[in-house]
Amino acid sequence: xxxxxxxxxxxxxxxxxxxxxxxxxxxxxxxxxxxxxxxxxxxxxxxxxxxxxxxxxxxxxxxxxxxxxxxxxxxxxxxxxxxxxxxxxxxxxxxxxxxxxxxxxxxxxxxxxxxxxxxxxxxxxxxxxxxxxxxxxxxxxxxxxxxxxxxxxxxxxxxxxxxxxxxxxxxxxxxxxxxxxxxxxxxxxxxxxxxxxxxxxxxxxxxxxxxxxxxxxxxxxxxxxxxxxxxxxxxxxxxxxxxxxxxxxxxxx
Numbered sequence: 001x002x003x004x005x006x007x008x009x010x011x012x013x014x015x016x017x018x019x020x021x022x023x024x025x026x027x028x029x030x031x032x033x034x035x036x037x038x039x040x041x042x043x044x045x046x047x048x049x050x051x052x053x054x055x056x057x058x059x060x061x062x063x064x065x066x067x068x069x070x071x072x073x074x075x076x077x078x079x080x081x082x083x084x085x086x087x088x089x090x091x092x093x094x095x096x097x098x099x100x101x102x103x104x105x106x107x108x109x110x111x112x113x114x115x116x117x118x119x120x121x122x123x124x125x126x127x128x129x130x131x132x133x134x135x136x137x138x139x140x141x142x143x144x145x146x147x148x149x150x151x152x153x154x155x156x157x158x159x160x161x162x163x164x165x166x167x168x169x170x171x172x173x174x175x176x177x178x179x180x181x182x183x184x185x186x187x188x189x190x191x192x193x194x195x196x197x198x199x200x201x202x203x204x205x206x207x208x209x210x211x212x213x214x215x216x217x218x219x220x221x222x223x224x225x226x227x228x229x230x231x232x233x234x235x236x237x238x239x240x241x242x243x244x245x246x247x248x249x250x251x252x253x
Contacts, residue, residue: 001025001141004049004058006073007033008041012064014118015089015128017044018145019062027054052080060085060141061107063100064114067091068223074103087112087138088156089128091163093230101156110138111156113163119146131158164231168242171221175248177204178211215252222249 004027005016019026028041030048041048055061055077061084063073070090077086086107088100101109110132119126126146130138131153139149152158184193190208197206204210214221225246233239 001059002027002057003060003062003141004028004054005046005062005064006077007065007069008037008044008046009065010040011114011118012062012089013037013040013044013046014120014126015062015064015114015142015147016041016046018119018142018147020045021145022142024141027058029054051076055080055082058082058084060087060138062087062089064089066220066223067096067227071096071099071103074100078104078107082107084108085110085134085137087130087141089114091167091224091227092160093164093227094157094160094234095230096227097157097160108134108137109156110134111159112138113159115163115166121146129159129162131160132156135159161231164228167224168228168232171224172242172245173204174210174214175245178214178248178252180205181208181211211252214249218249218252222246222253225249 002025003019005012008016008028016026026046027049028046029051030038031051061077061082063070065073067090070088070092082104083106086104087110089112091113092100097111110130113129114126115129116126117124125148128142128147128149130149130151132155135151139151142149152162180193181190184190193205194208196202225242229239229242232242
């Protein structure tokens with residue numbers, strides 16, 4: 001199948017590389033993208049193609065980017081009249097997901113979300129949550145690769161909810177660890193905090209360099225927590241908890 005990927009970031013490029021492994025012809029649009037994006041695309045075996053051709057000739061499109069760009073990409077693709085399989089692989093709130101879905105009215109829309117590290121065949125699995133009428137079709141794109149598709153629902157929204165639920169726990173825990181290290185540093189007790197990392201529930205406290213390490217992803221995780229807050233609100237839950245943790249990423253950006 002001929003597939004176009006928007007845009008080959010740290011996760012998107014690895015998902016795309018596994019599509020190449022599966023035997024698909026995978027394209028991307030290099031116009032306006034950084035040298036780092038080009039290097040990732042080259043490593044993944046992607047074919048640089050102008051936008052009109054990349055969308056017009058595609059049978060499927062994978063959108064895997066920072067959540068703040070997802071709806072805009074859908075609008076661009078929908079504006080080009082795309083009518084193939086559209087896999088929206090960003091952690092979006094119900095409202096943002098509906099915006100993306102409405103922006104590609106002629107496409108066969110699949111909601112998706114990635115849980116786990118970029119797929120490289122390592123010990124930790126990469127689960128691609130999928131939902132929608134064409135979820136099984138989307139799952140088949142990654143057959144025989146390091147990606148493990150999981151069809152979690154018949155309607156779009158289920159995959160985003162599955163991804164968001166895990167992200168709230170996993171990245172929320174990371175945000176709390178950052179705050180813990182910052183508080184300990186203010187009082188000169190970082191060593192005492194690190195000493196607790198051997199407890200079963202305290203593995204995140206092993207490395208005091210964690211806040212600095214997470215600075216590189218804060219620009220992306222912050223908007224993800226905006227979507228998480230709206231997702232919690234829509235479910236009648238405590239969206240303000242995610243809004244508070246979002247400030248951790250704001251200050252690291």
